[in-house]
Amino acid sequence: MFITVTLSLLEGLLTTFKIFALTLLMALPLGLIISFGSMSKIKVIKWPIKLLIWIIRGTPLMLQLIIFGFGPGLLGLYGMDTFVAVMIAFVINYACYFSEIFRGGIESIPKGQYEAGQVLGLTKTQVFFKIVLLQVVKRIVPPMSNEFLTLVKDTSLANSIMIYEITWNAKRFMNSEHILWPLFYSGVFYLAFCGILTIIFGYIERKLDYYKG
Amino acid sequence: MKILEVKNLAKNFGKIQVLKGIDFSMEKGEVVAIIGSSGSGKTTLLRCINFLEDADKGQILVEGNCIYEGENAKKLTPAEIRKNQLNFGLVFQSFNLFPQYTAFENVTLAPKLLAKERPDYKQNKKQILEEIDSNAKALLERVGLSDRMNNYPCQLSGGQQQRVSIARALALNPKVLFFDEPTSALDPELTGEILHVIRDLVKKQTTMVIVTHEIEFARNVADRIIFMADGVVLEDGTPEEVLDNPKNDKTKHFLSKLSEN
Numbered sequence: 001m002f003i004t005v006t007l008s009l010l011e012g013l014l015t016t017f018k019i020f021a022l023t024l025l026m027a028l029p030l031g032l033i034i035s036f037g038s039m040s041k042i043k044v045i046k047w048p049i050k051l052l053i054w055i056i057r058g059t060p061l062m063l064q065l066i067i068f069g070f071g072p073g074l075l076g077l078y079g080m081d082t083f084v085a086v087m088i089a090f091v092i093n094y095a096c097y098f099s100e101i102f103r104g105g106i107e108s109i110p111k112g113q114y115e116a117g118q119v120l121g122l123t124k125t126q127v128f129f130k131i132v133l134l135q136v137v138k139r140i141v142p143p144m145s146n147e148f149l150t151l152v153k154d155t156s157l158a159n160s161i162m163i164y165e166i167t168w169n170a171k172r173f174m175n176s177e178h179i180l181w182p183l184f185y186s187g188v189f190y191l192a193f194c195g196i197l198t199i200i201f202g203y204i205e206r207k208l209d210y211y212k213g
Numbered sequence: 214m215k216i217l218e219v220k221n222l223a224k225n226f227g228k229i230q231v232l233k234g235i236d237f238s239m240e241k242g243e244v245v246a247i248i249g250s251s252g253s254g255k256t257t258l259l260r261c262i263n264f265l266e267d268a269d270k271g272q273i274l275v276e277g278n279c280i281y282e283g284e285n286a287k288k289l290t291p292a293e294i295r296k297n298q299l300n301f302g303l304v305f306q307s308f309n310l311f312p313q314y315t316a317f318e319n320v321t322l323a324p325k326l327l328a329k330e331r332p333d334y335k336q337n338k339k340q341i342l343e344e345i346d347s348n349a350k351a352l353l354e355r356v357g358l359s360d361r362m363n364n365y366p367c368q369l370s371g372g373q374q375q376r377v378s379i380a381r382a383l384a385l386n387p388k389v390l391f392f393d394e395p396t397s398a399l400d401p402e403l404t405g406e407i408l409h410v411i412r413d414l415v416k417k418q419t420t421m422v423i424v425t426h427e428i429e430f431a432r433n434v435a436d437r438i439i440f441m442a443d444g445v446v447l448e449d450g451t452p453e454e455v456l457d458n459p460k461n462d463k464t465k466h467f468l469s470k471l472s473e474n
């Protein structure tokens with residue numbers, strides 16, 4: 001039984017990891033774009049983006065998953081894969097949170113850094129990528145590591161719309177075999193996943209520790 | 214031919230008129246010191262000339278060519294502004310070094326990025342980069358930092374950081390180098406090393422504009438002193454003319470207050 005449960009949870013872990021990795025892959029660049037939008041001087045870009053961030057951060061991710069998971073069906077748009085729906089909800093949700101972290105990081109860089117780059121004849125793009133970006137990365141590593149850990153655990157919400165990740169598989173044993181321990185056991189998988197992330201983030205922080213400021 | 218001419222430059226921040234028509238010019242190799250009380254517009258003038266602010270009116274000419282015209286400011290493309298900007302170098306009061314780069318990398322960063330735009334970059338890449346490196350080494354040596362090249366800004370004293378920032382500005386061979394109170398963010402015992410570097414630049418015939426509160430230093434190094442008050446140039450002459458025989462009452466008042474301290 002233990003082996004059956006372990007194998008099943010490992011299978012769930014694969015789905016969990018897939019949601020985790022795909023969300024990061026898409027939400028990080030999208031978050032950067034959204035953060036530029038939220039800092040834009042153009043009002044018709046800035047305010048809709050602010051509104052979106054407010055709505056996404058102001059409602060439960062669970063509710064967003066349900067809306068994206070069941071919403072299309074209610075509107076008569078059958079055929080959207082549930083997994084795709086889950087991914088859309090996760091990506092938009094996390095992109096909004098990331099965008100606020102990026103914005104905080106970018107706005108914390110002193111104006112003098114941009115001006116020094118400008119008087120040295122660098123283009124805006126060069127100033128951003130060669131001067132500002134690494135400083136932003138250094139500043140946002142701690143809040144980002146928080147978000148990454150939260151994302152690992154948030155993937156479990158996907159079980160509510162029939163995605164067979166770890167928690168779903170653990171609950172399945174509760175229903176079919178009337179045993180509770182697989183659910184407790186599933187915590188070990190989350191702990192291990194988060195443990196690895198913590199180690200990676202610790203490494204990145206040490207790598208960026210070579211300078212101050 | 215004047216290397217720099219500023220004609221009737223005016224700048225408002227909202228309703229406040231900070232520059233009210235500044236006129237001055239300088240020859241190649243000349244050193245001009247700008248003095249004046251706090252809020253008189255010295256920093257704003259330097260920022261307008263260095264394209265960090267758009268002046269509302271007036272012109273800036275380099276070697277007779279107009280590179281900025283307040284009325285047409287919005288028509289310049291970013292590429293044109295960049296090209297014009299490279300006529301000048303600016304040393305900030307607060308250094309603004311890039312913290313993630315060593316002293317050496319701070320000096321080479323911009324020349325290396327600019328070199329990529331040279332048509333012969335691909336063919337002569339190795340040689341071009343070596344030249345930039347050896348030039349940066351020579352500059353850091355000149356400002357007395359040959360042993361601190363591989364240190365990060367956070368490992369350097371304020372005076373050393375300011376010297377790196379001077380080397381960084383010199384690396385692009387500006388036609389005119391501007392200093393905005395280069396010593397006022399430093400402890401008094403560190404100002405000497407910066408003034409020493411500037412004296413050395415004077416000897417090398419570097420064309421410079423120095424905003425400073427160090428009057429005696431200005432007297433020593435400057436060919437001309439400009440006194441600014443409330444956004445206008447009140448005096449423009451040799452150190453003796455401006456400091457010893459000022460024409461304007463405001464200048465007299467400013468100088469007497471300084472000598473009280």
Ligand SMILES: Nc1ncnc2c1ncn2[C@@H]1O[C@H](COP(=O)(O)OP(=O)(O)OP(=O)(O)O)[C@@H](O)[C@H]1O
Nearest residue numbers: 226227229231249250251252253254255256257258
């Ligand atoms: N970005 C800005 N927005 C609004 N007002 C500004 C701005 N920058 C400068 N000013 C105002 O312009 C005036 C001149 O400022 P500036 O910094 O040029 O003076 P300064 O001569 O350099 O003074 P200091 O000797 O203290 O450095 C001041 O009244 C200042 O408050």
Ligand SMILES: [Mg+2]
Nearest residue numbers: 255256257393
């Ligand atoms: Mg100033």
